[in-house]
Amino acid sequence: MDRSDVEAARARIGDRLRLTPVLDAVVDTVHGPVPVSFKLEYLQFGGSFKTRGSLNALLHSAVDASGVVIASGGNAGIAAATAAAMQGVDCAVVVPENAPAAKVAALHTLGADVVQHGTSYAEAFECATALAIERGSVQLHAYDLPDIVAGAGTTGLELDEQVPGSNSVLVAVGGGGLIAGIATGISSDRSVVGVEPQGIPTLHSALGNGSPVDVAVDSIAADSLGAKRIGDIAMSVAAAHGITSILVTDAAIVAARDYLWRHFRIAVEYGGATALAAVLSGAYVPEEGERPVVVLCGANTDPATL
Incomplete structure (x- = not known):
């Protein structure tokens, strides 16, 4: 790029x-x-800053009713949920079980489907990949897309x-x-x-x-x-x-x-x-x-x- x-x-x-x-x-x-x-x-x-990337990705992708899925320690999920709300699409966020309560609460407030899995970003990412396949959703990456x-x-x-x-x-x-x-x-x-x-x-x-x-x-x-x-x-x-x-x-x-x-x-x-x-x-x-x-x-x- x-x-x-x-x-x-x-x-x-x-x-x-x-x-x-x-x-x-x-x-x-x-x-x-x-x-x-x-x-x-x-x-x-x-x-x-992460909302910049999430919104750009959504605007540049063909996201339908199946929505988007992302793994996150918190901020990338909040950004994806914010961008998804702007675009009127569903967003599922997989966060580690030890994610800060303030970030999890923000995700719920934004209307995200919050899934808590594992104790690290890597474990959350594996779960998010499986969830995206299961739902037919577009999977966003927190930083490497x-x-x-x-x-x-x-x-x-x-x-x-x-x-x-x-x-x-x-x-x-x-x-x-x-x-x-x-x-x-x-x-x-x-x-x-x-x-x-x-x-x-x-x-x-x-x-x-x-x-x-x-x-x-x-x-x-x-x-x-x-x-x-x-x-x-x-x-x-x-x-x-x-x-x-x-x-x-x-x-x-x-x-x-x-x-x-x-x-x-x-x-x-x-x-x-x-x-x-x-x-x-x-x-x-x-x-x-x-x-x-x-x-x-x-x-x-x-x-x-x-």
């Missing part, structure tokens, strides 16, 4: 979704104050317009749909940096190995970044665009989430704070004069945990 696929997704989606805003700020890091631009993608319909990645890439097109220049873009990585989309859609002179929990190094391990490999899933951000293997599309895009990976601790992720709430009253989930964790902790040090873009990708969380 290439930028033309992302541009086609943008034309297909049109004005059905929000053009999420950018907030310029200065954050306190271990190396001192750093100017950043936050892409407030958690304000998207469905509470995360061209239409899903192209839809996510519309975020990159927006960033080129909202934050022009050569500043780096920091993106949290789970299965890699968002970072692959942004890297494909954004100007070629900008570097895109993946940020991952140390306990789920899907991209980091794949880059070191030269191809995708299974990793353990052990992080506080597992409900949104809990893929055990980077997607094939993301791996291909990472190799083509020179994407790099930074690992951060769970403690740094918790601190970043808390920082966003205390200083900006921004409430995101742990995955949504992961990219900022790299800046605050000093794992990512901007170049002189650089204002990195930090994508706050999701906010499907229980406010009581803040």
Whole structure:
């Protein structure tokens, strides 16, 4: 896939979704104050960037009365259910039995048929595949489907317009749909940096190995970044665009989430704070004069945990 696929997704989606805003700020890091631009993608319909991909996939597919099925840790399911409601089609979402209650509740509110199975995304995916075959439904993938990645890439097109220049873009990585989309859609002179929990190094391990490999899933951000293997599309895009990976601790992720709430009253989930964790902790040090873009990708969380 290439930028033309992302541009086609943008034309297909049109004005059905929000053009999420950018907030310029200065954050306190271990190396001192750093100017950043936050892409407030958690304000998207469905509470995360993933609705972009789901809606693009539905608009580009022949979905009939049998509807769609997707496996999800929560956010992809919420996105699919949101997009399905927009299009007036049924949506079944298979989530692990340990999925956060707030995300499961959101799925029910959206009218999704929620099936809880297994304790991991991989187990939920196997169940979703069988369910899609049984029902004759279109099966969406949380991150490794061209239409899903192209839809996510519309975020990159927006960033080129909202934050022009050569500043780096920091993106949290789970299965890699968002970072692959942004890297494909954004100007070629900008570097895109993946940020991952140390306990789920899907991209980091794949880059070191030269191809995708299974990793353990052990992080506080597992409900949104809990893929055990980077997607094939993301791996291909990472190799083509020179994407790099930074690992951060769970403690740094918790601190970043808390920082966003205390200083900006921004409430995101742990995955949504992961990219900022790299800046605050000093794992990512901007170049002189650089204002990195930090994508706050999701906010499907229980406010009581803040």
